Each structure stands twice: as C-alpha cells, then as structure tokens.
Amino acid sequence: MSEHELRVSKIRDGTVIDHVEAGQALNVLAILGIDGSEGFGVSVGMNVPSDRLGRKDIVKVEDRELSQSEVDVLSLIAPEATINIVREFEVVEKNRVTRPDSVTGVLSCPNRNCITNAGEPVQTRFDVVTDGVRCDYCATILRADIAEHIDV
Amino acid sequence: MRQDHLITATQLSRDDIEAVLDRARAVADDPAAYADRHAGRVLALCFFEPSTRTRMSFDSAAKRLGMNTVGMGDVDSSSVSKGESLSDTVRVIEGYADALVLRHPSEGAATLAGERVDVPVVNAGDGAGQHPSQTLLDLHTIREDHGLDDLTIGIMGDLKYGRTVHSLAAALTEFDANQHFISPESLRLPRSVRFDLHETGAQIREHEELEPVLDELDVLYVTRIQKERFPDENEYHRVAGEYRIDAEMLDDAPDDLTVMHPLPRVDEIAPEVDETDHARYFEQAHNGIPVRMALLDTLLENANAAGDEGSEVDR
Ligand SMILES: [Zn+2]
Numbered sequence: 001m002s003e004h005e006l007r008v009s010k011i012r013d014g015t016v017i018d019h020v021e022a023g024q025a026l027n028v029l030a031i032l033g034i035d036g037s038e039g040f041g042v043s044v045g046m047n048v049p050s051d052r053l054g055r056k057d058i059v060k061v062e063d064r065e066l067s068q069s070e071v072d073v074l075s076l077i078a079p080e081a082t083i084n085i086v087r088e089f090e091v092v093e094k095n096r097v098t099r100p101d102s103v104t105g106v107l108s109c110p111n112r113n114c115i116t117n118a119g120e121p122v123q124t125r126f127d128v129v130t131d132g133v134r135c136d137y138c139a140t141i142l143r144a145d146i147a148e149h150i151d152v
Numbered sequence: 153m154r155q156d157h158l159i160t161a162t163q164l165s166r167d168d169i170e171a172v173l174d175r176a177r178a179v180a181d182d183p184a185a186y187a188d189r190h191a192g193r194v195l196a197l198c199f200f201e202p203s204t205r206t207r208m209s210f211d212s213a214a215k216r217l218g219m220n221t222v223g224m225g226d227v228d229s230s231s232v233s234k235g236e237s238l239s240d241t242v243r244v245i246e247g248y249a250d251a252l253v254l255r256h257p258s259e260g261a262a263t264l265a266g267e268r269v270d271v272p273v274v275n276a277g278d279g280a281g282q283h284p285s286q287t288l289l290d291l292h293t294i295r296e297d298h299g300l301d302d303l304t305i306g307i308m309g310d311l312k313y314g315r316t317v318h319s320l321a322a323a324l325t326e327f328d329a330n331q332h333f334i335s336p337e338s339l340r341l342p343r344s345v346r347f348d349l350h351e352t353g354a355q356i357r358e359h360e361e362l363e364p365v366l367d368e369l370d371v372l373y374v375t376r377i378q379k380e381r382f383p384d385e386n387e388y389h390r391v392a393g394e395y396r397i398d399a400e401m402l403d404d405a406p407d408d409l410t411v412m413h414p415l416p417r418v419d420e421i422a423p424e425v426d427e428t429d430h431a432r433y434f435e436q437a438h439n440g441i442p443v444r445m446a447l448l449d450t451l452l453e454n455a456n457a458a459g460d461e462g463s464e465v466d467r
Contacts, residue, residue: 111259113257113258113259113279113280114258114259114260115238115256115258115259115260115261115263115264115278116260116264117258118238118258118261119237120237120238120239120264121237121239122239122264129347134344134347135260136260136263137259137260137263137264138258138259138260138278138279138281138344139160139259139260139281139344139345139348140259140344141343141344141347
C-alpha cells in the first residue's frame with residue numbers, strides 16, 4: 001500500500017475529499033463551515049504529489065458524511081475533487097463533484113454596494129454561470145476570485 | 153406580463169413589453185376610461201434616495217388611475233436613519249398599500265423587497281442596477297417614432313453606473329436592435345451587463361467617439377456623466393465636454409434621428425437642441441404617465457388574478 005493510499009483511507013467513518021486543487025484545502029473547510037469547533041476529527045494534507053494534478057490537497061472529516069448539496073458547492077473551487085464516503089475503513093461511495101445551479105449562503109458578494117452587504121437579514125444567493133457565479137441580487141459576476149469571497 | 157413585480161428589464165419578454173406599451177397607447181388615447189379603474193387602492197412611494205421626477209411621475213400615474221398614494225417623506229427623518237432594515241420597512245409598508253414603488257441606493261434592493269412582500273413591487277432604481285419602468289417609457293417613445301424593429305441606437309454617456317442604460321440595453325435585445333455604446337474608457341458597460349448582452353447574442357459595438365457612428369443612428373440616447381465619478385474635476389470637465397451634443401453636430405445627423413435623455417440633464421445637451429426636430433426628451437418624460445399607468449394597471453390586475461385563484465402565480 002503506497003503512502004498516498006494510506007493517507008486517504010485511514011479514517012474509520014466519514015468523508016475524504018481528494019484531488020482538491022493545491023492551496024484550496026482551507027477554503028474547502030470554509031465552504032463546508034467546518035472550523036474544528038464541531039468536534040469532528042479533521043485532517044488536511046497539502047501539496048501532496050498527485051499523478052493527475054501534480055500537487056493536490058486532501059481533506060478528511062471524521063464522523064461526518066457530506067450531503068450532495070455541500071459537495072456540489074465544492075465544485076466551484078475544486079472542480080476535480082473526488083468525494084469518498086468511508087464506513088468501517090471502507091470507501092462505500094465515491095463521487096465526483098458536479099456544478100450546482102445555485103449557491104446559497106456560502107459566498108459573499110464582492111460588490112460593496114450590494115443589498116446583501118447592507119446589514120439586511122438575507123443570505124447571499126449566487127447563480128452558477130459559465131466559468132463563474134453571479135449574485136442573484138445585484139447581478140455582479142464573480143469568476144476566478146471565488147475563493148476570496150467565501151464567508152468563513 | 154405574468155409577473156407580480158417589475159424588478160429588472162431582463163425579466164421582460166418582447167410580449168410583456170408590447171403588452172404594456174399597447175396598453176399605454178390605449179391609456180393615452182382615452183385616459184378618462186382609466187380614471188376610476190383602481191379607485192380605493194393605495195400606492196406606496198418608497199424613495200430611499202432623493203428623486204423628484206420619478207416619484208412625481210408615479211404619484212401622478214397612480215392618481216390618474218383613481219389611486220391614493222402614501223410616501224415616506226424625507227429620507228433622513230424616517231426610520232431608515234434609525235437603522236431599520238429594508239426587509240422590515242417594506243414588510244410594514246406592505247400593510248398600508250396595494251403596491252409598492254421602491255427607489256434605493258443599494259443594488260439588488262428591489263429584488264430583496266420583492267422576496268419580502270406579496271404586493272407588487274416596482275423597482276424605480278436600485279443603485280447602479282436597474283430602472284425598468286424608465287425603460288418602458290423609453291421604448292414607448294422610440295416605438296412611436298421609429299417602431300422597435302430594425303432599430304439602430306447609440307447609447308452615450310455614463311454606461312457604467314447608468315441604471316437607465318443597463319435596463320434599456322437589456323430590453324432592446326428582445327427586439328434585436330443594433331446597439332452602439334459610446335463612452336469614455338472609464339465609464340464603459342459593466343461586466344454583468346455585457347455578459348447578459350453577449351448571452352442573448354446581441355449586436356453591440358463600443359466606441360469612444362460618437363461622430364463615426366452618428367449617421368447610422370435612428371436614436372441617440374444621451375445620459376449624464378456625473379462629476380462624482382471622477383477623482384479630478386479637470387478630468388471631469390474634459391471628459392464631459394467630449395460627450396456633449398449641440399445643434400451644429402446634429403447638422404450631420406440623419407433627418408429623422410431622435411435624441412433622447414432620461415433627464416435631468418445638466419449640460420450634455422445644449423438648450424438649442426430643444427428647438428430642433430430631433431429633440432424628444434420632454435415627450436419622453438411625459439410618456440412616463442401613460443406608461444406607468446399601464447404598468448401599475450397590469451401589475452394590479454395580475455395581483456388580483458392571483459388573489460382570486462387563492463394561490464400565488466408562477467414567478
Ligand atoms: Zn450582490
């Protein structure tokens with residue numbers, strides 16, 4: 001068993017997010033709203049050698065299985081990611097991320113004059129468009145800079 | 153128009169637009185027939201930003217339909233400055249009125265308001281976003297002069313922050329208009345508007361000067377370049393001077409060129425142009441009355457229909 005396989009399969013129950021673009025691991029946790037305070041075991045591998053990506057990040061969350069909608073949001077910053085659901089040390093499910101139609105409550109709008117930045121009791125909502133997302137309120141388009149606007 | 157609200161011009165189909173404009177024509181032909189149509193109903197004018205003409209235009213349109221209007225008074229003295237959210241404010245006002253007209257300095261404010269209330273909401277300007285009722289009266293003006301097919305239009309001035317421009321450009325894609333955008337480099341169309349135009353496959357071209365395209369145009373739509381968009385006052389005066397229309401320039405224009413402006417103007421159209429056959433901006437402003445009457449009539453009719461069915465119409 002190689003070093004790499006060991007890393008991704010050694011949790012007992014939970015989710016392994018593999019093939020994350022190098023440098024995006026912490027953003028993956030931010031998007032999922034995981035900061036350690038929930039008590040889940042979380043481990044992060046950064047800049048792990050990868051045949052497919054050159055270098056990649058890996059995120060493992062113990063005792064938590066990600067829902068499809070959570071996984072879909074990850075596609076915005078980690079389009080190559082694979083999601084492994086682990087039970088009793090076995091990968092019982094392996095999925096690729098797919099782009100969602102919209103993203104609610106995860107990203108903040110970069111337009112300072114947007115009503116979602118005006119102290120209103122409102123969750124942000126973005127439509128997923130060609131190579132980016134678009135604010136449902138002010139129509140501002142966010143492209144490569146998506147990761148900078150994740151609400152942590 | 154099947155919608156409950158009018159939030160952006162992008163939500164309007166060609167059929168929606170033509171239905172409102174047909175009704176506006178009917179209103180203009182026989183205003184007396186509409187005078188009591190909505191008697192007993194109340195329109196709330198929620199202007200979180202100073203406005204005289206748009207507010208008065210809606211006020212007058214509502215009263216000519218037999219409605220009463222309520223307003224917020226001076227923005228500074230209202231609860232806005234006490235920190236009440238827009239969400240709460242419109243929810244309260246919903247109980248006072250059968251429809252709501254909203255102007256607000258933040259982009260997306262009307263979208264949010266539309267999500268919070270069940271009465272029809274009309275966006276009368278959200279920051280640098282949209283101003284779709286202005287677009288309907290612009291289209292009405294163009295239609296009366298040239299029709300809306302095979303149109304070539306030049307839109308000039310502040311294309312970046314000009315919400316009337318954003319709404320008009322979006323609506324014109326429904327008619328396959330040839331659109332020329334003329335502005336200084338720093339005030340070109342924002343990415344989001346350009347994205348929508350490209351998505352529809354619209355014919356658009358961008359220029360820094362009017363002169364090379366002037367003789368192709370059916371309509372020249374001029375907007376104000378605001379001083380506060382420039383860090384330096386000399387730069388503002390230089391740029392504003394380059395996008396100013398006078399009678400001499402229009403000597404080279406086609407005889408049937410229509411010159412429009414959403415008003416107020418400062419000095420981007422010389423007063424002498426008012427006396428030419430090209431000037432249409434005062435008629436344009438006056439068209440706000442039948443068009444807004446037609447719009448309010450349509451939205452109230454939709455709201456009634458939805459109420460009668462006892463369920464919400466499809467948004
Ligand atoms: Zn926004």
